[in-house]
Amino acid sequence: MLTADGREMDLATKVGQLFVVGFDGTEPTDDLRTLITDRQCGNVVYFGRNIESPDQVATLTDRLxxxxxxxxxxxxPFVMADQEGGVVSRLGWGTTLPSQMCLGASADPELARAAGEAVAAELATLGINVNLAPVLDVNNNPRNPVIGVRSFGEDPDLVGDLGAELAMGMQANGVVACGKHFPGHGDTSTDSHHELPVVEHDRDRLAAxxxxxFRRAIEAGIDAIMTTHVSFPAIADSPSTPATVSPAVQRRLLRDELGFDGLIVTDGMEMRAIADTIGTPAGCVRALEAGCDLLLVCHTPETQAAAIDAVIDAVESGRLDEARIDAAVERILRFKRRRLGxxxxxSAARWAETADRSREVGRAIAARGITLVRDxxxxxxxxxxxxxxxIGSSSGRSSPAEDDEFEPTLLADSLAAAGFDVTCHEVADRSDLPSVEAGTxxxxxxxxxxxxxxxAAVVRTLDDRRQRFAAVVVRNPYDLSAVPDVSTAVSMYDYTRATRTALGEVLLGETTATGRxxxxxxxxAD
Structure with missing residues (x-):
């Protein structure tokens, strides 16, 4: 295998191609430079901490x-980001698309394709060539703390159809789409950022x-699939084995049975489901043994260096066959030639040319997805x-995967822009509720x-006062289970600018909410 300038790759260079590293700040750090120059690390991932403006991101990507x-x-390099839409969007400049569940509420494959095309056009202008999306998890667990509105919904066919269209839209604009989190994080009640979840379903249920x-996305031609740090006793090598490091899941199921020949990308290897069980360096070795190609180590320079060294040591000791490294590198180079050539x-200037289209698509998704649950x-x-x-309160992130936290003033500002005379009250509980005139x-x-x-008690109290009252479910529609009898409820699925604008139009009767x-x-309640 040769580098771009015709040099033969030694072992260290090949291993460096397998790693995707994150870093702090909006410029290359000394630690990142060392990983690139001394350990030949070949790929990076951006988080919100790396993002300031289109011009800054374009400059950063060019420097890296x-x-x-x-x-x-x-x-x-592969330059990656999680630009799913909604609550997981690293680039937040007013062009962020609504969440995948908002798309699911629209049930519109053409909108999904348009969303993929729009987000890829934005990312490509900034040099980001891998989008860690779509989320292909089927969210059927109301207590899921990490997926929720990141999923299209609970219907496997809907998730597969919209996910495949979103992915194909991205790849049509030259950006690698990475479906996640295989074989599925949708029916968990714990977050793999914090611990190892277990899904106990039998093989037939998992297949259905x-x-x-994932099968649907593979048939459509998706480039990459991300693993999940979840245990599946019915299919993994042992009941306590995370899917990421299971040869039964990655090689036998994903490669052999489902026929996937694209890139297998791990979820973050510093997540506690790996770090607190196997350890990140050992986990990286085991992930390669299982059949993964790209290893995400997103946060700590010392851990990143230790993981790279652990893989080199595993090859030199004979534990890890160098042919396994070669196969992964060959696949990586194949997709780099395909998508990066x-x-x-x-260019921030070229990004600006794509922004209007993203805003247009975002408005269309919000208009089709926002849901009048009951009136x-x-x-x-x-x-x-x-x-x-x-009336509301600020909320914390439900998972470290999410970005911004919701503030009621965001919604108040959007409603004021729609023409309402809004007074915003941030309340902690019923004792903080303001007195308002009858009929308000x-x-x-x-x-x-x-x-x-x-x-929940705040909502029930307000509903009982017989004012002109509506509950607006900002993010997770499952929250309605805490107030199931509320008289009027609208579900937004996220708090992006597009959905906040669409809410104002629905509240005023300017548009009809058609989402389901x-x-x-x-x-x-019915």
Whole structure:
């Protein structure tokens, strides 16, 4: 195997191609430079901590690409990001698309394809050539703390169809799509960022539900699939083995049975489901043994260096066959040639040319996805001729995977822009509720009500006051199970600019909410 400038790859250079590393800050750090120059690390991943502006990201990507080509391995890098839409979007400049569950509520494959094309066009102009999306998990567990609105919904066919269209839209614009999290993180009640979840379903159920969207995406030609750090006793090598390091899952199921010949990418190897059980360096060795190609080590320079060294040591000791490394590198280079060969230099000016299309697609998704769950008392539409009180509280992230935290003032500002005379009240519980005049228009944001009874109690109290009241479910529609009898409820699925604007239009009666809940909410009254 040769580098881009014709040099033969030694073992260290080949191992460096297998690693994708994250770093702190908005410029290359000394630690990152050392990983690139001394350990030949060949790929990077961006998080919110690396992102400031389109111009900054374009400049950063160009600097990293030059560094890797001129002082590192000499092979163009994969530059990755999680730009799923909604609550997991690293680039948040007003063009962020609504969440996948909002797309699921629209049930529109053409919109999914347009979403893939739009997000890929943005990413490509900034030199980001791998999008760690779509999420192909079937979310059928209301208590799932990490997937939720990141999923299209609970129907495997819907998830597969929309996921395949989203992926093909991305790849049509030259960006690698990476479906996740194989073989499925949708039916867990714990978060693999914190511990090792276990899915106890038998093989037949897994094949019918969890595997189905991945099978559909593979048939469509998806480039990459990300593993999950979840244990599946029915299919893994042992009941305590995370799928990421299981040859039975990665080689025998994904490669041999499902016929996937693309890139297998691990989820972050510093997540506690790996770090606290196997350990990150040992986990990286075992992931390669299982059949993975690319290893994400996203946070700690010392751990990144130790993981690279552990893989080299495993080859030199004979534990890991160098032919396994060669096969992974050959696959990586194949996809780099396929997707990176015609890429243009990063440019914030070219990004600006793509932004309007993303905003247009985002508005279309929000308009089709926002869902009027119930309006029992014909509360809607509201009017701008009377005051509107918005009542809610700030919410924390439900998982480290998410980005921004919701603030009620975000929604208040959007409703004010729609023409409402809004007063925003941030409340912790019922004791903080303001007094408002009879007949006043009142909206309560519902976010985290399943996990916090005090938030649910606020909604129930407001609903009982017989004002013109509507509950707005900001993120997770499962929160309605905590207030199942609420008289009027609208589900947004995220708090992007597009969905906040669409909410105002629905509340005013300017548009009709046509979305349908893509998940079943327990206890929700008819």
């Amino acid at each position: 690409r030059r560094l890797i080509l001129e002082e590192g391995a000499g092979v163009p 539900v969890e595997f189905a969207p 015609a890429s243009r230099p990063p 029992r008392d014909d509360t809607l539409p509201l009017t701008t001729e009377r005051p509107l009180h918005l 228009q009142v909206i309560a944001t519902v976010d985290g009500a399943m996990a916090d009874e005090s938030r 809940l893509p998940v079943t909410v327990p206890e929700l």
